[in-house]
Amino acid sequence: MQPSQLDELKFLLKLQECRNYRAYLTNPCFKSFRAKDKICQNLASDGLVDFSREIVVVKLSAAGQALLKVTDTALPISAVELKLLQKIGTAKKIAPSQLRTSALTATERDVILQTFLNRGLILAETRLKRQKAEVWLTPQGQTCLAELLRQFQTLRQSATEITLNQKPTDTEVLATIQNLDHELASNNYLPIFYLRQKFQPPLSRDELDEILYRLQRNDQIELRAIVHTQDYTPEQLSAAIQTRSNSPLFFIKVI
Template sequence: MEIQHIKILLKLLGKDNYQGKIGDVKPNTKTNIEQTQKLCYELYNNKLIHLKEKNVTIKINNNGQQVLNNRENRNKLEINILKKCKNREIRISKINIIPASKRDLLIDKLVKENLIDITKKIIHVELTDKGKQYLAEEYLAEGLGHINLTKAVFNNYLNFIRDYFIGKIPPKIKEKITPDDILKTIIRLDRTLNTDNYLPIFHLRNEYKSLLSRDELDSMIFELQKENKISLSRLVDASQYSAEEYDTGIPQSIGYPIFYLIVK
């Protein structure tokens, strides 16, 4: 782990809920966004941060070109997308399909069928539970030399350490929460909030905020889905929710996050 990686993690300690925009966690003023993105992907691969990405550009690949050449009978909108990115890489925002959610679903389909290539950029990062544990319990600076930290960054780290260990609950006395408990809570919240069996996930996160980490809750949600007790649905229209509520969704590689919980 390089110092640049650690500085990104330390920058996150000064943000609300240990999360922030990619431009706010640059290791230093000389590091550009492209370098910061590369470092963040490396941290993500080590499961130290969560990423929120934005699809930026698309370009047709050989498989997509073959579809056009063979004049296959496909959805006209799909063909239109393939034609638009036939000669050059184009920004997704230049594809005029309304609503944008329909455009994103079509692009998602073409990517899954390996007909177009897509480029993304990171717009938001968040420290994971593993990242917190790494900073508090595992990381040791190796070698000689100095690490230049501002007083603000150093104070953020000290406050984080205090909160981390004060908030630790011994596993033996921590209340055991099961997936069935989560299911009962989903049912109760849906009835209380009258969400017509389409519960936005942020209500559930608020319920377990002090009891389960984000990763623990996500794991139980997927376990309920695997047991066919609930189904999950993506967000379609983000305009009706705040940025904080949007961020509670479960990110997907393409398109909007998983956002609604539906009891079967």
């Protein structure tokens, strides 16, 4: 199963939360990922992560072949290492498990192979370790994630600004009246200042008044005057729609 780019991004974000940006693949934070090995390989090929590896097969490099031809007794490797290098030279490619010798344990053999690899004496094909594999963010991966998060914050801010500047339709205002009435339990008698808090801005006071008048003309709401003002603050009362009859329209009732 080929992991999606979204899975790979989620994996990077999980890894970023780990201490020193590294963790064992058996860490519970990776439990939800089905193709962890493939995700690691894909991200490693892009230079975003690296992981602990094990050698699959080895073969002599040109430098290793040249070393075996040296007849000088003062070779820069020990007798045990020389014997192992000679055994590698008997095949085009050979797996570490086939390099058995009574003089070395498997762990010692693997250490020597890594030394050969570091010195350029052998070439090796590697893979993700099958046991106790670790994965970590590379410096490039850390930089990439930081840039992604920066871009996300920029997009988020832009989206917020668009939302704030986008003026609602009459239908959206009506739906908001109903939602506020339900949330505030105002028994279908919503004080208008709640609606002004919701829509000013992006609407001006006059624009919201016009929408409310349209909804009333379309028999979708009724605007009711306030009689008893003692339960509200002067600021809340100032949100009412002033009329010529001096009876400010303060409550909204959905029909």
